[in-house]
Structures are given as structure tokens and as C-alpha cells.
Amino acid sequence: MESYLRAGVAIYNAGEYHAAHDAWENHWLNLTQGTDDEQFLHGLIQFTAAVYHAHNRNWSGATGLAASATDYLADLSATYRGVDLGSVNRYLVALNNDPERVERQRPLRLAYKGSVVGFGDLDFNETAIAAEVLAEEHGYDEAMVRQAIDFARADLDSEQTASPFVTFLFDFVREPDQRGIILQRLEEHVTRRVHRESDVSGLFDARE
Known part of the structure; x- marks a missing residue:
């Protein structure tokens, strides 16, 4: 709570x-x-x-x-x-x-x-909650923000020290005047991560 x-x-x-x-x-x-x-x-x-x-x-x-x-x-x-x-x-x-x-x-x-x-003053989990709330409130892409949060948590779990997802989520919450620009950058990273994971997954698909 x-x-x-x-x-x-x-x-x-x-x-x-x-x-x-x-x-x-x-x-x-x-x-x-x-x-x-x-x-x-x-x-x-x-x-x-x-x-x-x-x-x-x-x-x-x-x-x-x-x-x-x-x-x-x-x-x-x-x-x-x-x-x-x-x-x-x-x-x-x-x-x-x-x-x-x-x-x-x-x-x-x-x-x-x-x-x-x-x-x-918020830690990452609290910031993630705030990010979802603010995305909904201001009409941003909630699904993309949730995907970014998932990637950020995966990076934190793997002890990645410089996760762009963590950085941009903190910035999105803390810098209201820059949220539109920050979200564009965040979306670029989400898209790249999705494509990268899709490419890796495809390596193990059956080939003719």
C-alpha cells in the first residue's frame, strides 16, 4: 500500500x-x-x-x-x-x-x-505508478508506458546500471514541461527493444 x-x-x-x-x-x-x-x-x-x-x-x-x-x-x-x-x-x-x-x-x-x-522523492516502483497515472490523465500512450515499465524492471532485475527505460520514466514523471519530448524518446527505446527481442526470438524459429 x-x-x-x-x-x-x-x-x-x-x-x-x-x-x-x-x-x-x-x-x-x-x-x-x-x-x-x-x-x-x-x-x-x-x-x-x-x-x-x-x-x-x-x-x-x-x-x-x-x-x-x-x-x-x-x-x-x-x-x-x-x-x-x-x-x-x-x-x-x-x-x-x-x-x-x-x-x-x-x-x-x-x-x-x-x-x-x-x-x-519517489523510488522506482512509486515512480512507475505515477507514470501510469499521469499517462492516463494526460492522454499519452498508456500501453507503451506500461511496456517501458516492464523493460525497466527487467533491466533492474538484471542489475543493468544504465537503463534508458528507468531514466526516461523518472524524467517523464519529474519534468512535466518536457513530457511530450521525453515520451517520444522513450517510445524509440521501447520500439528498439521490442524489435531486438523479436529478432533474437526469430533465431530459434524452425527454418525450411
């Missing part, structure tokens, strides 16, 4: 309020309803949705979700799984009372174990 949690926190802190919930949702859907972990992720998903709607000036949607998120998080400790829920709950109350506050100041940034987590 920690990898999904940290990836979602970093996505949220980058201002990707809509995308953040995708890092948590699949894990949340597999949890038993009513458990602390389920309530926790459900509350965070509603929290990010409240901020998203406030940013889009949907004031009623923002206040309704802020109230709902508060209910889900109400029975959890002030710090749960490393996330500062005390600050989250205070912000939700303030947002419910005045959703237009998002136009006057930046929304609360989520703290994990005392630090505000950004993309630069």
Missing part, C-alpha cells in the same frame, strides 16, 4: 488533483469496506476530489465532498499510515466553510512522515 500511497501524495502535491485519486483507487477497491485502511483511502480520494472541484469553481461539489471526506477520516488517528490527517481534517473544515479559499491561496500540501513528498 505504501508505494501507491506515496505516489498519490506526490501526484496531489504536484497539483494534479484529479489524477491523484487514480494512484489510490485500485488498491482502495480491493479493501474490505469499513476497515480503517478503506476509510482512509476513501477519505483521501474524496479530499482530492473536493480540492479538484473547488479549483473548477464547483462550490457545491467541493463542499459536499469536503464534508463527506471529513466523515470518512473522522475516526482515524491524527497521523495514519504516515499521513498528517490532522492537517487534512482542518483543511476540509475550512474548505467546507469557504471553498473559494482555493482562489486566494494554494491548497494544503500533503505531508507523509513529516515531509511533503514530491516526484523527486
Whole structure:
């Protein structure tokens, strides 16, 4: 759960309020309803949705979700799984009372174990989660990104020290202004790897 949690926190802190919930949702859907972990992720998903709607000036949607998120998080400790829920709950109350506050100041940034987590703090597995989420959010080729992640993991497993897949996936997540160019480079490497593996496989095909 920690990898999904940290990836979602970093996505949220980058201002990707809509995308953040995708890092948590699949894990949340597999949890038993009513458990602390389920309530926790459900509350965070509603929290990010409240901020998203406030940013889009949907004031009623923002206040309704802020109230709902508060209910889900109400029975959890002030710090749960490393996330500062005390600050989250205070912000939700303030947002419910005045959703237009998002136009006057930046929304609360989520703290994990005392630090505000950004993309630069994510390890590879967390970055891979973020890469898939961001590819979906911004309409990039999700299948190609997943293929790049598979190649990156294979390189890491074989202790390859300079994997272009690892490098470009980190860059894709960490450099939002360059994502289009980075993805083009990544796709070139994916295509070459696919062709190379296909060529090697073909050596063992039956020949006439």
C-alpha cells in the first residue's frame, strides 16, 4: 500500500488533483469496506476530489465532498499510515466553510512522515505508478508506458546500471514541461527493444 500511497501524495502535491485519486483507487477497491485502511483511502480520494472541484469553481461539489471526506477520516488517528490527517481534517473544515479559499491561496500540501513528498522523492516502483497515472490523465500512450515499465524492471532485475527505460520514466514523471519530448524518446527505446527481442526470438524459429 505504501508505494501507491506515496505516489498519490506526490501526484496531489504536484497539483494534479484529479489524477491523484487514480494512484489510490485500485488498491482502495480491493479493501474490505469499513476497515480503517478503506476509510482512509476513501477519505483521501474524496479530499482530492473536493480540492479538484473547488479549483473548477464547483462550490457545491467541493463542499459536499469536503464534508463527506471529513466523515470518512473522522475516526482515524491524527497521523495514519504516515499521513498528517490532522492537517487534512482542518483543511476540509475550512474548505467546507469557504471553498473559494482555493482562489486566494494554494491548497494544503500533503505531508507523509513529516515531509511533503514530491516526484523527486519517489523510488522506482512509486515512480512507475505515477507514470501510469499521469499517462492516463494526460492522454499519452498508456500501453507503451506500461511496456517501458516492464523493460525497466527487467533491466533492474538484471542489475543493468544504465537503463534508458528507468531514466526516461523518472524524467517523464519529474519534468512535466518536457513530457511530450521525453515520451517520444522513450517510445524509440521501447520500439528498439521490442524489435531486438523479436529478432533474437526469430533465431530459434524452425527454418525450411
